[in-house]
Amino acid sequence: MHPKEEIERLKKLINYHNNLYYNLDNPVLSDTQYDELYKQLKDLEEQYPQYRTKNSPTQRVGGQAGELFSPVKHAVPMMSLDNSYSPDEIREWYERAEKTLQRNDFEMVVEAKIDGVSCSLTYENGILVTAASRGDGKTGEDITANVRTIKNIPQKIENAPAGMLEIRGEVYLEKKDLAALNEKQLLNAENIFANTRNAAAGSLRQKDPQMTAQRSLKFFAHSFGAGDISADSFSGFIDLCRQWGFSICPARTKTTQMSEVIRFYNQFDAARHQLPYDVDGLVVKVNRFEYQRILGVTAKSPRWAIAFKYPAPQATTTVENILFSVGRSGVITPVAELKPVAVGGVTISNATLHNFDEISRLGLRVGDSVIIERAGEVIPKVVKVAEHKGGPDVLPPAACPSCGEGVYKEPDEVGYYCVNPSCPAQLRARLLHFASRGAMDIEGLGEVVMDQLLENKYVADFADIYNLSFLHLLNLENFKDKKAQNLLDSIEASKQKPLSRLLFALGIAFVGAKTAEILADRFRTLDALKDAPLEELQSVREVGEIVSHSIYDFFRSPRALEQIERLRAAGLNFTQPKKELAGNILDGKTLVFTGELKTMSRTEAELLAKEYGGKASGSVSKKTSYVVAGAEPGSKLKKARELGVPVLSEEEFLQLIGKK
Template sequence: MNPEEQIIQLRKELRAHNYNYYVLDNATISDFDFDIKLKELQALEDANPAFYDPDSPTQRVGGEVTKNFNTVKHEFRMYSLDNSYSIEDLEDWETRIKKIIDGPISYTCELKYDGASMSLTYENGSLIKAVTRGDGFQGDDVTANIRTIKSVPLKLQGDYPDRFEIRGEIVLPFEGFNKMNEERLAAGEELYRNPRNTASGSLKLQDSAEVARRPLECLLYSLVGEKLPISTQIEGLKKAASWGFKVPDIAEKVDSIEEVFRFINYWDVHRHELPYETDGVVVKVNNLQQQEELGYTAKAPRWAMAYKFKAEQVSTVLEEITYQVGRTGAITPVANLTPVELAGTTVKRASLHNADQIEKLDIREGDTVYVEKGGEIIPKIIGVDLSKRLETSEPTKYIEKCPECQTPLSRTEGDAKHYCPNENGCPPQIIGRIQHYISRKAMDIEGLGGETVALLVQAGLITTYADLYEITVEDVLPLERMAQKSAENLVAGVAASKNIPFERVLFALGIRFVGETVAKKLARHFKSIDALMNASKEELESVDEIGTRIAESVVSFFTVDEQIDLFNTEISKGADHRLIIERLKRYGVQLEISKEELAGQTTTLTGSSFVVSGVFERVSRTELKKLIESNGGKVSSSISAKTGYLIAGDKMGPSKRAKAETLGVPIVSEDEFLKMIGQ
């Protein structure tokens, strides 16, 4: 099964689901299904960086936030979770964390309730704010609605901290859901599809009195804040319960992955006895100090893992095979199915991945096929019921031309994917690049969404992201559903993007393999787009964690081919990119690190890597890591012969110290490190 074909197929579907789920609150899939879809894409990208697309839905936990509620930035980011589907996955996870953590590790096992994620903020024992997950960085303020949920305490009891956040799930119990549907049936109204979507939609109702009539509950699972009076996850759950929160008492502390799997096996059967929907088990490192030491990836905590229960399978008819074009030009075949209920949602489409997969399974239009959800983010076809194959069936012949622009497809030898090479003339590729440019983690242009980008391209107003800076209110007013205020907001949002810092602009350019983290490294190293454009492959490879594939991609992106197509006078791809960047400079886009940011950076620690371990007094672990990076150093998670220094705090494990001493790695205290950088 070819990874890139799977990756490209997921993009368009997930964008649509993100919009329905986070903006319209009219989701067509359950949270469980969406999470599985997102996980497959994330896993594929992590395992295959060559196919990485910075516009991927995995770059963000969610999508656009509705404007009917005030948008609030999370004080502490709401991360997603990595998923596992077998004991082998959990064992691999344990192996990874044991390379970082010194000493024994215990775990907490909790059920993963299928609801709408929520962050509640309490101050002096009173609820002051309730914010939805949104995209993980910011969400919607739904405090008025949350206050109507009886299981959410408005005033705490006991020894609670002065200020803290607590995360949980807003759920709709089966009993309440069934009662709501009985009432709708009696009234002749359309029934709600499932408890999860109904709970999520309830949070965005304009009338809080209507929310109060819905039997929602809030199940809490995680305390967040500075200097909390707890040292373990299980202690945090008990404290939260004592303060008045509804915390499921199912959670268990265990001391091995074998015990974790016993918990999973039990609840895989007995979860059906619970009053709520569940979609798996969440396993967390119990010790909070160990959690802090493990830290986070760009998307998820290293100290937690979600185990997803086994997938459901159904059979249906493959009515038609169609083909989609991704932003990179890769072609993905799609199975259009007779609608079938699967895991609480109606499935109409499934990815066929690539030509090799179609040939391997001998999939044909008209076949009865087996469809599964589980480890895959979107439904996949796992087989064909040959006993039901039509006598008139014909083998599938893969298309030879792009379905969008009719350009003959290309296929590199040994590669399962087909490509449309018409980068500058194929509409989905053009639209995809601009949609990436405006995305939240890139230029974050307010007032401009993916659908509007498509309208702008189709109207001939833009063909590159540089064109955005020339559009006027008068240009966009004729567009469908575009009012005066919307047009003004769009133009203002584009203008405001000129203040986005260089590292995010670099990410927005859409250079293959240059994701958010790589863009930061390149921006910090080269300081300006000019220096980066003129860098050689060797210079790029000298940057920490920049490999050959990334270096070649960057060089190729900016390379100008002197040959010009005399038939259509189009200049080369590299020249296009350089000209676009020159235009961005003229418009005032930030293409170098600001003087203020440069003033806070030094090269004092260049060439040195640091491992940070233990508890610190003067600065937090996060602040220590920022200080290392802003002074040119590298932060590593584990000690090796290449480690420059071990910064040792209180309660650091003895084996880390012993390993550092064995390898001759210098051990410095917090004060000694701060002296190294002149603080």
């Protein structure tokens, strides 16, 4: 291929993966694979500079400013770092800096590279006014409302320099919080996040800041953006950040010796896995700002810093088979059955292939040798075919692998679905969902037991679970008296679960655990919800047109109505208890919160007011009982004083409800 054509091919391919990574938060290449593509393009452009263009990925940061939020132009471009993966590459970087500075005694700071999302925080006279994503490096997205929910980001900096100050860092999610979030996603029948970075990125792009607030995001300050500060070095800037109340990653060292950098890299490789957050490498920075200015930047990256990354845990194995799994909604998912292989200390024997478009992208066939990756991933994935073995193409099934009925695909979707609502695989998945912890919470009714119940034809729908007898269970493998009685007791106890659990358990399309609770709190009984007209369903907050139609149609299905009556006859609870309030101190009171609170976000304060019987409002009127004012309260405080509405400080509010 002609060099110009190869350069254009690589540019197109890299731009495609940039969009997946930066804008869609859905990368399909490992960092190592991406960097290899980038290096190929960079080397070709250096060899044939006449074919290098301004729009090349080597000349800019990878993302684009998204359209979901307002654009924010960065005062100083937010650049991405060049990557190195070996001691030789990091030494080459050091030697270039040494040559430019004409000295070998310059100090370097080495710190952990957190696998999160870059974020810029702009303060005016110490008050946080704007938070922005990196975007294309010049223009990002305004994510201020969402970033304000991150509890360890100071809303106000004490003793801050006058004027504008920009601090940059990483928004991240801890591993335990990812596990909890994915458990919640599964319970809500929603997609799980592959890793902490994807979860952090998705959380920052929520339209509703309250959703972001529930995600336990955290922030580490790691870079100086712009402003007038007293520090003359990066380490001095980090000391200032500590004084201003920012969290700083503790994994850091300072040295003038490249041998020390490499030693720290090798020692830290094992230690990083014990950290509560994901770390994919180190960042090495020349410490003094004066030297940073001398070294300068390229079109894309600073010359005074570099990422020293750890290769992702990978292994090569063979695809022995491709199976088709049928979920409770009927979607058919291809799964690669692998020759067992150890990856990152875990033995992997299968990996999801997501959909048939992914199989086509990989060019995957049974018998192929493939590279499996598990780098902080919840689900191992096939990242590349190492060697094609000439097997037949993998095609979507013409019939459901479970029931043999037909398969259909919506024109604008990637998924294939089984057309049979009575499909055994769908029934199994629906029954397991019904009994799951977030639904009816029937302890002991897992996959092994459910498979035996289905095989013996003891259950064919939800209501059959409540008709199981002691004798039924004793016929199952490994069941004795005590185990059988424990399961029956758990089934009996599930009858008292609130309506919200039952609604979620029924598996109504688009109704997750949160929506089920909103519906149950609003309608109080299953019959009231069942008989609600479509217009009333559409008026419920957080229930849009698609969800309301799904609920309405479900309760007009003869099969669903028959199932409900059988569950009623079995004695299940069809009501939602009123939530017990922590007290009635604020009963009948309307509160307005304004300004920046010290110990909580305004959303958290409003929820606390509701917990104690009050009502939160967004505007001040004569009917307002109290205005709770934090720092920089604005016009609401002025209006409260004009109307004579009592004004409380945050501390006085907490004292009022007995929290202080």
